[in-house]
Amino acid sequence: MFLLEGIKKYAETDRLALVNGEKSMSYAELDAESEAFAAWLLETFPGDKTPVVIYGHKEMALLPCAYGALKAGRAYVPIDITVPADRVKQIVEEVCPTAAVDFCGTGIDAERTLSADELEDVFRKYRGVEVPRSAWASGSDYAYILFTSGSTGKPKGVTIMISNVENFDREFSPWLESRGHVMLSQASYSFDLSVLPVWLGMAHGFTLHTFEKSVGEDFAELFSRLGKSDISVWVSTPSFAEMCCSSDRFDEKLLPSLDRFIFCGEVLTHRLVDELFRRFPKAKVINTYGPTESTVLVSAVEVTAEMAADERSIPVGEPLPEVTFRIADEDGRELPEGEEGELLIISKSVSAGYFKRPDLTEKSFFTDEKLGKRGYHTGDSAYRLGNMYYYRGRIDNQIKLNGYRIEIEDVEKNLALVSNVARAAVLPVYDGETIRSLTAFVILEEPDGLANLERAVKIKRELRELIPAYMVPRRITAVESFPLTANDKIDKKKLRELL
Numbered sequence: 001m002f003l004l005e006g007i008k009k010y011a012e013t014d015r016l017a018l019v020n021g022e023k024s025m026s027y028a029e030l031d032a033e034s035e036a037f038a039a040w041l042l043e044t045f046p047g048d049k050t051p052v053v054i055y056g057h058k059e060m061a062l063l064p065c066a067y068g069a070l071k072a073g074r075a076y077v078p079i080d081i082t083v084p085a086d087r088v089k090q091i092v093e094e095v096c097p098t099a100a101v102d103f104c105g106t107g108i109d110a111e112r113t114l115s116a117d118e119l120e121d122v123f124r125k126y127r128g129v130e131v132p133r134s135a136w137a138s139g140s141d142y143a144y145i146l147f148t149s150g151s152t153g154k155p156k157g158v159t160i161m162i163s164n165v166e167n168f169d170r171e172f173s174p175w176l177e178s179r180g181h182v183m184l185s186q187a188s189y190s191f192d193l194s195v196l197p198v199w200l201g202m203a204h205g206f207t208l209h210t211f212e213k214s215v216g217e218d219f220a221e222l223f224s225r226l227g228k229s230d231i232s233v234w235v236s237t238p239s240f241a242e243m244c245c246s247s248d249r250f251d252e253k254l255l256p257s258l259d260r261f262i263f264c265g266e267v268l269t270h271r272l273v274d275e276l277f278r279r280f281p282k283a284k285v286i287n288t289y290g291p292t293e294s295t296v297l298v299s300a301v302e303v304t305a306e307m308a309a310d311e312r313s314i315p316v317g318e319p320l321p322e323v324t325f326r327i328a329d330e331d332g333r334e335l336p337e338g339e340e341g342e343l344l345i346i347s348k349s350v351s352a353g354y355f356k357r358p359d360l361t362e363k364s365f366f367t368d369e370k371l372g373k374r375g376y377h378t379g380d381s382a383y384r385l386g387n388m389y390y391y392r393g394r395i396d397n398q399i400k401l402n403g404y405r406i407e408i409e410d411v412e413k414n415l416a417l418v419s420n421v422a423r424a425a426v427l428p429v430y431d432g433e434t435i436r437s438l439t440a441f442v443i444l445e446e447p448d449g450l451a452n453l454e455r456a457v458k459i460k461r462e463l464r465e466l467i468p469a470y471m472v473p474r475r476i477t478a479v480e481s482f483p484l485t486a487n488d489k490i491d492k493k494k495l496r497e498l499l
């Protein structure tokens with residue numbers, strides 16, 4: 001399998017695989033530790049293919065576990081520490097893992113859950129044990145499962161097979177031909193943007209430069225690290241680069257080796273492109289597009305000066321060579337050039353479906369018999385000019401906030417679980433095209449005599465136990481009733497007037 005072969009190849013060199021501040025790990029160490037973890041898995045659970053749950057953040061020992069799972073023929077399920085305990089429990093109940101690694105010490109229910117210390121013991125005890133390549137995950141075996149916000153109020157697991165990522169590598173690795181070999185790995189491992197550095201970066205010998213979320217929020221520390229990083233390929237959400245742009249220090253003097261920015265996951269604004277062209281005149285800015293369900297990204301474009309000057313939005317690119325895009329109307333009929341409709345993706349990188357959720361899979365996925373490939377209804381509205389695609393927004397209630405994918409109903413359903421909240425309606429708050437925050441209106445079960453601010457603090461505290469902090473609305477206001485549409489649905493347009 002290309003990733004594990006790539007790690008073995010660079011393990012023969014003295015190249016670093018991972019750097020996080022003062023901590024670093026060579027490819028040789030990464031290979032040895034992942035091999036040890038795989039040996040433990042194979043010995044403890046012979047023949048077992050259940051995905052391995054890994055609960056943590058940016059621990060150095062996390063990737064050896066992920067790669068170790070793959071070497072033992074298993075998928076890994078990364079869960080970030082931003083996910084609160086209740087939600088972790090829901091995911092774990094769905095996966096039913098036999099083996100798990102818990103870097104946070106909160107307790108993961110599996111037959112064997114290793115703590116960080118126990119994992120170190122495994123690395124020591126099994127060091128030098130070779131795992132046969134025949135044990136490695138391959139073909140239609142699951143590679144990883146990423147849980148993302150679900151409109152039912154519970155996260156849903158996107159399953160990605162080895163063949164999906166192999167295809168992604170074949171299609172996208174030509175875009176990574178950089179002069180250097182250090183890649184920024186900003187996103188948490190539970191977000192699919194991280195798959196780019198963690199799979200393609202590692203397979204092609206890049207040194208991943210990573211840091212904890214807290215470092216990303218501390219400019220002095222972040223810029224001091226970036227300044228020493230020698231990064232040549234920048235991979236992040238536009239939101240993260242935008243945040244960096246709020247400091248004048250973010251320019252080519254800070255990152256002299258940088259030759260390309262690769263963005264994915266949300267709208268790349270003209271403002272950000274203009275800033276980057278000015279601050280990094282020698283670097284390419286590449287916009288890419290794709291949902292987790294299609295393995296990170298399926299289209300790409302190098303942003304030109306003409307695109308930056310154009311009144312249209314920055315395009316999301318041309319589909320990668322193997323990928324077919326279709327713009328369809330509500331009845332599934334293909335629309336001609338220039339007309340806006342739902343974007344369908346047909347590709348070897350499209351997932352088989354949601355983990356143990358045939359109902360949700362059926363709704364969003366299909367098989368294109370003619371092409372013999374899997375297809376996905378993105379829920380994104382788009383149009384094309386020639387073979388260049390332009391994103392227009394969502395046709396449902398899924399949004400992106402600071403790069404995070406959120407189903408509005410997920411927030412609403414969890415708000416309704418908070419004590420004394422009967423019903424909830426959540427609205428995104430826009431600044432131009434960009435969503436800056438969420439605001440919620442709630443109907444209480446009974447009057448609580450609290451001031452609005454006091455109540456909001458109380459509700460938010462409870463809500464944080466149910467959903468990640470990035471999904472918690474900034475403002476929460478109690479109302480007597482919701483305005484309704486003619487067919488008795490909450491009239492969100494009217495509700496917006498209360499903002």
Ligand code: AMP
Nearest residue numbers: 264265266267288289290291292391405
């Ligand atoms: P995720 O599964 O977190 O990658 O989110 C996928 C969704 O993010 C897509 O369906 C789009 O709505 C949005 N998205 C991804 N890339 C872009 C892009 N380049 N421009 C605009 N929206 C994007």
